[in-house]
Amino acid sequence: MRNKNWLASAKLMLVGLMTVSVVSACSSKDGQTSASASPSTSASATPQLPPVELTWYYPIQAAQPDQTKIEEAANKIIKEKINATVKFRPIAQGDYNTKMNTIVGAAEDFDLAFTSNWLWNFRPVAEKGGFYEITNEMVAKYLPNTKKNISDAFWKSALVNDKVNVIPTILPSANSLGFKVQKRFIDKYKFDVKTVKKFEDIEPLLKQIKDNDAKDGIIPFGNFGSSYYTYCPDCKPYTTIAANHRVLEDGTYKVIPEIETEITNKWWALSRSWYEKGYYHKDNATVKPADFLNKGLVAVDVHTSIAYGNEAQDTATQGQEIVYIPITTPVASPTTTAAFGISRTSKNPERSLMLIELLNTDKALLNLLIYGIEGVHYDKLQGDFIKPKPNTAYNAKPVSYAFGYSFNRYLIEGEPADYHTKNLEYNKNMAPEGKYADFNFDKKNIATEEASMNAVMTEYRKAINSGNLDLTKTLPELKEKMKKAGQDKYIAELQKQLDEWLVKKGIQKK
Numbered sequence: 001m002r003n004k005n006w007l008a009s010a011k012l013m014l015v016g017l018m019t020v021s022v023v024s025a026c027s028s029k030d031g032q033t034s035a036s037a038s039p040s041t042s043a044s045a046t047p048q049l050p051p052v053e054l055t056w057y058y059p060i061q062a063a064q065p066d067q068t069k070i071e072e073a074a075n076k077i078i079k080e081k082i083n084a085t086v087k088f089r090p091i092a093q094g095d096y097n098t099k100m101n102t103i104v105g106a107a108e109d110f111d112l113a114f115t116s117n118w119l120w121n122f123r124p125v126a127e128k129g130g131f132y133e134i135t136n137e138m139v140a141k142y143l144p145n146t147k148k149n150i151s152d153a154f155w156k157s158a159l160v161n162d163k164v165n166v167i168p169t170i171l172p173s174a175n176s177l178g179f180k181v182q183k184r185f186i187d188k189y190k191f192d193v194k195t196v197k198k199f200e201d202i203e204p205l206l207k208q209i210k211d212n213d214a215k216d217g218i219i220p221f222g223n224f225g226s227s228y229y230t231y232c233p234d235c236k237p238y239t240t241i242a243a244n245h246r247v248l249e250d251g252t253y254k255v256i257p258e259i260e261t262e263i264t265n266k267w268w269a270l271s272r273s274w275y276e277k278g279y280y281h282k283d284n285a286t287v288k289p290a291d292f293l294n295k296g297l298v299a300v301d302v303h304t305s306i307a308y309g310n311e312a313q314d315t316a317t318q319g320q321e322i323v324y325i326p327i328t329t330p331v332a333s334p335t336t337t338a339a340f341g342i343s344r345t346s347k348n349p350e351r352s353l354m355l356i357e358l359l360n361t362d363k364a365l366l367n368l369l370i371y372g373i374e375g376v377h378y379d380k381l382q383g384d385f386i387k388p389k390p391n392t393a394y395n396a397k398p399v400s401y402a403f404g405y406s407f408n409r410y411l412i413e414g415e416p417a418d419y420h421t422k423n424l425e426y427n428k429n430m431a432p433e434g435k436y437a438d439f440n441f442d443k444k445n446i447a448t449e450e451a452s453m454n455a456v457m458t459e460y461r462k463a464i465n466s467g468n469l470d471l472t473k474t475l476p477e478l479k480e481k482m483k484k485a486g487q488d489k490y491i492a493e494l495q496k497q498l499d500e501w502l503v504k505k506g507i508q509k510k
Contacts, residue, residue: 049083052348054355055110057100058402059119060090061290066393070372074404077365082354093399094288096120104130104343109470111346112355115166115340125341126160132342132349133367134164142353143167144362149405153430156437158336166339167356171406173333173424175305177231180314185209185299193325198272201230202300202325206279207241209299216497220279222298223290225462227232229267230304231328236262242441242494243450244457255495257487259478268464268471285466296320305337310423312399312414316388326389332426338401367410370396380410387413439501446493449486456481 014409064070069091075085075425089110091099100113100120125131139147146167157238168429179202186193189208196202202221209220238246238261246261248254258264274280281287292298306324314322337455340359342352358365372394373388378386388395400409407420416422460478463469502508 017485018255049351051079052351053087054084054112054348054451055087055089056355057089057091057103057110057113058114059114059399060396061093061398063092064090064394064396066372066377069376070368070394072367073373074365075124077368078355078358079361081358081362082351084348084351084355087356093119107345109345109347110343111348111352113341113343114338115341116401117336120312120340122158122166122341123160126163127166129455130341130344131165132344132346134167134342134349136164138350138353139164142350142359143357146357148404149360151427151430154336158339166336166341167353168336168404169340169360169401169404170427171337171338171401172307172423172426173335173337174330175307175422176326176330176331177304178302178306178324180303180306181205181323181325182296182318183321183323183449184298185213193323196325196327198233198327199231199267201278201327203274204241206274206300210278213299214278217297219281219292219298220300221274222289222293222301223271223274223280223284223330224287224467225466227418229263229270232263232266235266235492238263239436241436241439241498244453245491247436247498253498255491255498257482257491259475259482263407268475271465271467272469272471273467280467285463285468293318303405309416309419309424312412315414316412317398330426332428332430356404359382361405361408363408366404366408370400370409372396378410381413383417384410385413385415388411404410435507439498441494441497444488446486449490452485453482453487454491 008377067088069085071088074088074157078084078086083200084295096114100115101332104125114120115125120498122131130371149170150168154170155164156162158166158168177194181193185191185205189205191205191208208221209218214220220416238256239249241247241255245255248256275284282294293301294317298318306326308330311322311324312396313385340356341347346352359369371388372465374380374386376389376391377394381385388397394501396403399413400406407424411417411419456478460469460474460481464474464478499508503510
């Protein structure tokens with residue numbers, strides 16, 4: 001689903017000298033906002049607030065037949081609380097990057113948009129001035145309850161050039177790398193999940209499924225072109241230091257291209273092998289994963305962010321009982337994986353902040369946007385549990401990360417009762433900051449080279465990850481194109497800045 005290193009991403013946070021002052025102004029302790037809370041600015045301010053219309057972009061997995069009904073119901077709440085109405089603009093998740101880049105590039109007027117470190121990355125947008133800069137005073141005035149729920153670590157991870165350009169959305173942050181397996185195949189082949197300690201250990205199950213179930217349309221392994229192989233205890237350790245580049249953690253701090261790391265080459269070789277053995281869909285680089293996942297046709301899937309208690313959600317999505325097999329220890333990463341960004345073209349940035357506060361504190365609004373209308377799209381069970389209606393005309397649970405403070409979300413029948421409390425505990429026990437947390441790579445001298453290399457990797461990455469290409473021919477070709485794109489100049493500049501930073505920090509002698 002996402003091409004990212006599950007732990008290395010926490011080490012890429014760009015934090016400058018103003019971090020302490022910004023964080024002290026913007027955060028306090030972690031906590032859970034009361035479900036009925038609403039923006040403190042709205043209760044007394046609403047009578048004086050002029051009516052405004054806000055435009056909000058966010059991703060959606062599939063068009064929802066009852067979208068208009070939900071928008072009308074949501075706007076009743078929003079109008080009452082902050083005297084605003086919202087033009088909801090959901091975009092298909094697969095098109096979100098391209099369409100949002102086009103919208104921002106054209107300087108189109110809008111107010112609010114979902115952004116993250118994996119879908120429409122907020123850093124390059126912020127670096128180009130695409131977001132409205134949010135001051136400490138604005139945070140204190142318009143986001144008082146939101147501020148209480150955002151820890152220092154999350155604020156730091158959202159800073160770009162020492163400035164607050166986005167407001168992090170607090171989600172469960174403790175994730176493992178591991179497999180999502182349909183339980184029926186574990187039972188059918190009496191597969192011992194305890195034997196799975198690394199990526200390759202799942203292959204005996206894949207072979208049995210390929211030999212016996214592929215004839216029925218079952219895909220043994222759901223690789224559709226992403227890079228999943230991010231755990232290799234036997235490989236040389238490295239840290240992601242910049243796009244497509246790593247720094248070796250063997251005392252040399254040598255910067256090398258991603259395509260030359262041991263872990264990347266092991267994954268590409270394994271993926272090619274599994275493709276040739278028939279464990280993947282034969283057109284896995286071009287088909288839509290949802291067409292198979294949502295029909296229960298993928299026996300084994302893999303994810304870099306398996307989170308506690310999410311089996312029920314995957315079971316509901318695939319229509320088959322799902323079992324998680326983690327191969328790494330859960331780690332809460334202080335990384336902004338979802339956020340709200342206010343456009344620099346917004347005519348109403350303050351009201352947009354009030355909407356963010358409302359989404360983060362109003363439980364009824366949040367669950368309306370996620371699940372729809374009670375009695376129509378879902379049934380309320382005991383406590384905070386619900387059951388979606390069969391063939392419901394609205395269910396945006398797969399993109400609930402885009403709507404606000406996730407710990408106010410109703411739980412679906414089958415999710416553990418301690419889902420929220422357990423994940424809140426995980427969130428408070430963050431992994432330590434990465435060594436390179438405040439290393440700021442100045443790219444102004446190599447921006448052209450970076451863009452050229454990114455274009456080359458975009459051309460090749462998906463096809464190689466999916467196992468479609470003969471590596472003996474493809475890798476030499478890829479390396480040559482990366483060099484022509486300016487890789488040597490890029491590495492020299494990155495290494496120079498890194499060496500200077502290491503000396504400054506006392507990590508390395510001059």
